[in-house]
Amino acid sequence: ITKIRMKKKLDKGTELPPGSMGWPYIGETLQLYSQDPNVFFASKQKRYGEIFKTHVLGCPCIMLSSPEAARFVLVTQAHLFKPTYPKSKEHLIGPSALFFHQGDYHIRLRKLVQGSLSLDSIRNLVADISSTAASTLDSWDGGHVLNTFQEMKKFSFEVGILAIFGNLEAQYREELKRNYRIVDKGYNSFPTSLPGTPYRKAVLARKRLSKILGDIICERKEKRLLEKDLFGCLLNSENEKGELLTDDQIADNIIGVFFAAQDTTASAMTWIAKYLHDNQKALEAVKAEQNAIRKLNDESNQPLSWSQTRNMPFTIKVVLESLRMASIISFTFREAVADVEYKGYLIPKGWKVIPLFRNIHHNPEYFIDPQNFDPTRFEVAPKPNTFMPFGSGHHACPGNELAKLEMLIMIHHLLTKFRCC
Numbered sequence: 001i002t003k004i005r006m007k008k009k010l011d012k013g014t015e016l017p018p019g020s021m022g023w024p025y026i027g028e029t030l031q032l033y034s035q036d037p038n039v040f041f042a043s044k045q046k047r048y049g050e051i052f053k054t055h056v057l058g059c060p061c062i063m064l065s066s067p068e069a070a071r072f073v074l075v076t077q078a079h080l081f082k083p084t085y086p087k088s089k090e091h092l093i094g095p096s097a098l099f100f101h102q103g104d105y106h107i108r109l110r111k112l113v114q115g116s117l118s119l120d121s122i123r124n125l126v127a128d129i130s131s132t133a134a135s136t137l138d139s140w141d142g143g144h145v146l147n148t149f150q151e152m153k154k155f156s157f158e159v160g161i162l163a164i165f166g167n168l169e170a171q172y173r174e175e176l177k178r179n180y181r182i183v184d185k186g187y188n189s190f191p192t193s194l195p196g197t198p199y200r201k202a203v204l205a206r207k208r209l210s211k212i213l214g215d216i217i218c219e220r221k222e223k224r225l226l227e228k229d230l231f232g233c234l235l236n237s238e239n240e241k242g243e244l245l246t247d248d249q250i251a252d253n254i255i256g257v258f259f260a261a262q263d264t265t266a267s268a269m270t271w272i273a274k275y276l277h278d279n280q281k282a283l284e285a286v287k288a289e290q291n292a293i294r295k296l297n298d299e300s301n302q303p304l305s306w307s308q309t310r311n312m313p314f315t316i317k318v319v320l321e322s323l324r325m326a327s328i329i330s331f332t333f334r335e336a337v338a339d340v341e342y343k344g345y346l347i348p349k350g351w352k353v354i355p356l357f358r359n360i361h362h363n364p365e366y367f368i369d370p371q372n373f374d375p376t377r378f379e380v381a382p383k384p385n386t387f388m389p390f391g392s393g394h395h396a397c398p399g400n401e402l403a404k405l406e407m408l409i410m411i412h413h414l415l416t417k418f419r420c421c
């Protein structure tokens with residue numbers, strides 16, 4: 001609190017945004033965790049407006065709930081706000097993963113990741129993603145109860161492997177899967193090095209992942225393959241001094257992509273299943289669209305094609321509306337690298353800055369009747385900067401087209417194979 005008062009004095013003419021810093025040390029963490037976070041943020045926004053301060057999880061924070069403020073932090077003044085993650089998470093993923101960085105290293109890595117996930121690259125994955133979706137669904141036969149999210153996680157991990165390595169030997173695939181699962185389990189657990197704890201197990205599994213990836217790197221280098229998949233791009237990239245990426249940098253970025261790709265896409269697909277189940281009219285419209293494609297392909301004995309995935313006008317609206325409703329990444333974190341002024345308010349250096357995507361997606365000013373699942377609202381493009389399921393600016397999601405493609409393919413197979421009851 002003393003620090004905050006000093007800041008106020010230092011920066012004459014600018015003041016901290018309105019809001020409450022709660023109790024000493026714990027701030028408003030208890031309020032945040034004792035109620036629905038949607039209600040916590042929405043009630044603050046109602047009371048204080050588009051920018052307000054709070055103190056949660058041991059950090060003073062500035063929350064931003066307008067498209068304009070989010071754009072300020074993520075796009076126009078992005079150099080003043082660096083990405084920030086807890087050290088324990090950085091340790092598990094690997095400190096060289098692109099999303100922890102800003103500047104030249106981030107730009108270099110981002111180009112590689114974006115290039116290998118561009119429309120031109122992912123169009124070649126349709127056949128493989130399609131057969132992965134079909135075999136995932138085949139594994140559901142047998143009349144037992146399944147956990148949709150866990151099943152979708154298996155599918156999105158397989159798609160991640162395809163996008164990163166192309167076709168990877170089964171033995172490597174299994175080893176990666178087994179160890180990544182342990183990392184995933186420990187990711188949100190209490191970070192302690194005590195033996196036997198989920199976090200400690202995750203750290204050990206992460207070490208084994210580095211070793212497995214090291215072996216795959218050696219093998220590819222020996223074969224001198226110049227593949228265009230993400231792994232090939234990372235292996236062959238040289239900076240302006242002709243330097244290659246180190247094995248650790250490659251491994252951290254591969255784990256980083258698995259991490260960014262798996263739960264996000266799996267939760268989006270889980271929500272799509274739920275929204276379609278609850279909205280019969282939308283379900284019937286998607287089924288009609290997908291069955292027409294299936295019929296055409298069965299008659300001509302053709303598999304699902306790239307151009308068909310680009311021409312699913314109603315299904316893609318269901319995907320977009322599900323992304324808006326569920327707002328899987330509800331907000332993101334940045335940290336101010338200097339004192340910054342926004343509309344006369346001070347954002348102090350070192351404070352966390354949090355654009356609230358979910359609040360924007362659920363604001364009736366931008367999306368009429370926001371709690372209503374209505375894919376037809378996407379017949380008209382949303383107002384600029386109001387729809388950010390994949391973020392915005394320098395760190396916006398490079399996997400967004402792949403994510404949409406795998407969702408469309410999964411919906412195609414799911415709705416043409418199963419019926420809803």
Ligand code: HEM
Nearest residue numbers: 099260261264265268329332389390391395397398399403
């Ligand atoms: C529905 C699925 C997905 C959602 C909702 C999603 C959402 C996001 C968001 C909001 C960000 C920006 C985070 C920030 O600004 O702090 C992001 C970044 C990122 N996403 Fe995704 N994502 C999805 C799928 C994927 C997939 C399939 C991949 C890769 C195959 C991927 C790779 C990445 C990477 C590497 C970044 C970091 C980019 C950077 O820092 O420059 N994502 N994602």
